[in-house]
Amino acid sequence: MNFKKTYIDLEMQVHAALRVAVKNSTQQSKHTNTNIIPVNLSYYTELSIVDDELIFMDDRGLHYSIFVSTLEDLIDILSGLKEV
Numbered sequence: 001m002n003f004k005k006t007y008i009d010l011e012m013q014v015h016a017a018l019r020v021a022v023k024n025s026t027q028q029s030k031h032t033n034t035n036i037i038p039v040n041l042s043y044y045t046e047l048s049i050v051d052d053e054l055i056f057m058d059d060r061g062l063h064y065s066i067f068v069s070t071l072e073d074l075i076d077i078l079s080g081l082k083e084v
Contacts, residue, residue, distance in 0.1 A: 007071075014074050015054060015066070021081055022049050031061030037081070041073055 018037070025035040029048055036046040036057075044056035044064060054066040066074070 011071055014071060014078060017078055018047065018054055018066075018074060019049060021078065022047060022054070029057065029061075031057055037077065039077055041069060041077070044069075047077065 022035050022037055025037055027036050027038060028034070029036045029046055031046070032048065032050060034048045034050060036048045039045060039047050039056065041056070043058050045059050046057040047066075048055055048057060050063060056064040056066065056068065058064070
């Protein structure tokens with residue numbers, strides 16, 4: 001079994017599901033003119049898509065790569081949503 005491929009496939013599925021969730025969200029960012037998913041992860045407060053990239057934003061609107069979190073963190077965010 002190729003665990004690396006399985007992991008990468010899961011990561012891609014999670015990122016795709018997060019993109020759909022953000023695009024379908026009715027909540028707007030406090031900092032940009034974009035849809036967001038509110039998050040409570042470390043000091044990040046929003047998950048959004050900026051320049052076609054999933055990014056976290058903090059309460060000051062600073063942008064952070066999605067890769068600052070673990071795959072498990074991203075799955076937890078998805079699990080907290082009502083429907084993806």
